[in-house]
Amino acid sequence: MTTELKTLLDQAADRPATFTPDVADLVAAGRHRTRVRRVVISAATAVAAATVVIAGLLIGQLGNAKPQPATTATQPTMITDLCAKSDDFFRTANDDAWRRQVVSTWTDKVVEVTDPDGAITVRRSPDGSQYAYCVAGVPINGRPLGGFGATLLNVGIITRPFQIQRYWTMACGDVPVDRADRKTLCMGVRYSYAGRVPEGVTRIAFSGLGQHADATIKDGYWVHRVYTDTILKGNTDPIYITMYDGAGKQVFRERY
Incomplete structure (x- = not known):
């Protein structure tokens, strides 16, 4: 105890002097x-x-x-996203390189019909020896709507009589819409038809989906576009294509 007390006293003595500010x-x-x-x-x-x-x-x-001032909305440029050679559909319909060549160099349009959703065109090669059907779609939200959903009817080469080519795609119809708006939702269907005019045929009539109209004919080819606001209407009112000769006689009729 005495030793511990001495140690504490020595430590206290060794501390610095009290601080004076x-x-x-x-x-x-x-x-x-x-x-x-x-x-x-x-x-x-x-x-x-x-x-x-x-x-x-x-x-x-x-x-x-x-x-x-509000900017005026302009119609987007149509994009040709499907072309098929009239006498070799199966080899050319999915040939992207050939399609780009057609779009860029086959500028001779034999016959064409357009609408707010796009166009169907028959194009002729620069040397005049080949023809192609091209469907163009007006983009909606940046995506062209015109080539997907292509369907070949009456399977065979186009040079056969009454050979009819049909394409379909989702569409907006003739009512003006802002196709750049992300909220735009188009539930209609636009059908594109095309073919060679059979010998002796002077009129090609369409009926169905509540519509009656004639196809556009020029230089041996014909094209036509049909719109419906719902694909289900085709079940109750299907499209019929009827062809007539110069005397008005029906020479062909088929449901599509």
């Missing part, structure tokens, strides 16, 4: 901190004031800004 130094340090605090507060106040002024100017400019 210098009043002058404390006063000087306090004044320095006060000056720094005032500078910071002044700077913050200046920044806040400047922010209020800038915000006020911006609000004033927005309030005085004149409304920009």
